[in-house]
Amino acid sequence: MNLLDDIPLSALQLYLTAPYPCSYLPDYLARSQVATPSFLITTKVYSELVLRGFRRSGTFTYRPRCDACCACVPVRIEVAAFASSRAQRRAVQRHHNLEVALKPLQDSEEHFNLYQRYQLARHRDDGMDSDSPEQYRNFLLQSHVDSTLVEFRENGVLRMVSLIDILEDGLSSVYTFYDPDVSQASYGTYNVMWQIELCRKLELEFLYLGYWISASGKMAYKANFRPLQGLIEGMWKNL
Secondary structure, three states: OOOHHHHOOOOEEEEOOOEOOOOOOOOOOOEEEEEEEEHHHHHHHHHHHHHHOOEOOOOOOOOEEEOOOOEEEEEEHHHHOOOOOOOHHHHHHOOOOOOEEEEEOOOHHHHHHHHHHHHHHHHOOOOOHHHOOOHHHHHHHHHOOOEEEEEEEEEOOEEEEEEEEEEEEEEEEEEEEOOOOOOOOOOOHHHHHHHHHHHHOOOEEEEEEEOOOOHHHHHHHHOOOOOEEEEEEEEEOOO
């Protein structure tokens, strides 16, 4: 289907970016197809775009359109079919005492400090480890769709923050950062399990996890949630 022929999306324009270094595969160049204008991308429109493989970074809505690579696969979990592993159940049990609060998107020095610590520990030299407060706000706190911020605390101490979009057919996991200094923690796995449970409570079908790249270690965790569906040649199929 031609995107511009779809009536709810007919007012959008698409353009290709210039090539830029890929964040996931060394020595590769990436390009993105960008949907504009951003103010027209409401929750309803964005839900349709996500079905077609788009994601957002702040108000920037895009999907990979690389010249010589198709490694990025949009993936989602079908909540009704999901079967947890023993390790995933252990992660839930390990962090079951976390206190959870859903909040509107908000600027917080406490959140930004945790974000900086996470980036320095997990993504040093990737560029994001030197994000300014303004870059952080543009990346995570700007949204034209239905978004929520989730705090996870342990005895009042902030351990994890997750940004989630609420779509018409599911939740879209935007970004999660957590305390990198807690030993034997499984915050990332716990967070995905928590979002799956939230989908069930909200009676939503899918949890969208963004892109999966088989050759990227940063993406490997997504393949642990099965069955996992991928958008292949325009069709959502079990991987």
